[in-house]
Amino acid sequence: MRVLAAMSGGVDSAVAAARAKDAGHEVTGVHLALSPSPQQHRLGARGCCTVEDSRDAARAADVIGIPFYVWAMADEFGRDVVDDFVAEYAAGRTPNPCLRCNEKIKFEAVLDRALALGFDAVVTGHHARLEPGPRLRRSVDEGKDQSYVLAVLRPDQLAHAMFPLGDSTKAQVRIEAAERGLGVAEKPDSHDICFIPDGDTAGFLRKTLGEAPGDIVDAATGEVLGSHEGAYAYTVGQRRGLKLGRPAPDGKPRYVLDISPVEKTVRVGPAEALDVDEVVGVRPVWTNAARTEPFECLAQLRAHGQVFPATASPGGDRLVVRLHANARGIAPGQAVVLYDGDVVIGSATIDSASQKALSGFTG
Incomplete structure (x- = not known):
């Protein structure tokens, strides 16, 4: 297959591109220039999308032996991710920009362009497993699992996605990168929000919103x-x-x-006032087949957060999730992601969370 490897300049995307080539695919690397004014250097392990990251991606592509391009997508990223982030905070919600980036940039704008150019799939360095069906599953490395932020993807998008790292731990990926001679083998992971590299979210919002x-x-x-x-x-x-x-x-x-x-x-x-056992989500996305009847599942309410046994009740553009135990501090704007074991069923954006009676639950 002809595949487009999204290369951020980090170790995961570099190894994912190399594995795709080893698998016999015709691979082209692309770095997404998402900032209108990228910094020369990362601030420690914070942020991404700097000039340094672009150069790291280009060097990795050269070592792997694949063509490499830079796509300017600052306008799309600013409109669909940054502006959405600001608007959500202004409305009193707490968004997850990584979900929006996957939904609107990597697997909408980039995938649409890739398919238009004749590519069959987009390869990324996300830590998740993807099986025919499609079935999106957690990574074997639970600490690095990114299925939560991929749960916004539809079946038609997953059908054109490849996640080669899902069967490996992060430590194994770094060892492999070093063995391949990739200079990013020990490069620190990016943390926090990529467009707020200093980590001062409140300061960023104050400058933007006043x-x-x-x-x-x-x-x-x-x-x-x-x-x-x-x-x-x-x-x-x-x-x-x-x-x-x-x-x-x-x-x-x-x-x-x-x-x-x-x-x-x-x-x-007080802390106990944060306890909730019912979450209402809007705009549900089903990663495989849409659900219309209530079903038992596991619910995850934040990235790398605890999972809760739950009963989910779909209803058009709403999804009511009754937790079988209290969760604490659930913020509107985040995502509720539903699992069957380690398989992603779907997700929705949390609109509200409240405390209901727990009677009737035995789990």
Whole structure:
């Protein structure tokens, strides 16, 4: 097959491209230039998409022996990922930009262009397994598993995807890269949000949205406990950075329970008030066959987070997930991803989470 290998400049995508070539495919490497003004150097292990990353990808392609190109996609990335990220925070939600990037850039814009150019599939360095069906499964390396951020992909997109690293651990990938003579073998992984390389999300949002001061209030009593410069700087479940002038009566920490951008209010309360057992998702995506009847599953509510036995009830553009045990600090805007064992069933964007009665559940 003719395949396009998306090469970020990191070790995973380089080894994935090399494995695709070893498998007999006709491989072309492409680096996605996603920033309109890329930095010369990464900030430690933070960020990606720098000039340095582009050069690392080009050198890896040269070692592998495949053609290499750079595709300028800053406009698409800015519109579909960065602007969406800002708009979600402004609306009081906590988005996951990696999901949007996979959905809108790597497996929509890039895949569409690849197919138009005559390629059969897009290869990436994601740690996940893909089997005929298609069946998207967790990686054998649970600590590096990325099936959660790939659960936004439809069957027609997965049919043109390749994830060659799913059967290997990250340590094995690094050893293989060194044996192949790839200079990125020991390159640190990127962390946090790629377009906020210094890790200061609140600062980025403040520069983008401007200051919007308001009150931090006790959710139970309505008492004003402090102030903030912008509700967008907070997320449900947050404990640090509240800078409240007075402790709770019982001396226990307070957490963010709710964010209201319209009222410019952040509501706080005790940890137990974060407990939820029902999650409502919108815009469900099914990675294999669409579900229309309630079913038992495992639900994951954040990347690398705990999984919960659950009952999922689809209904058009909504998905109600009843957890069989309490989860804590679930933020609207994140994804709920449903699994059958280690196989991804589908996902939805969390619209709300609440505490319902747990009666009737035995799990």
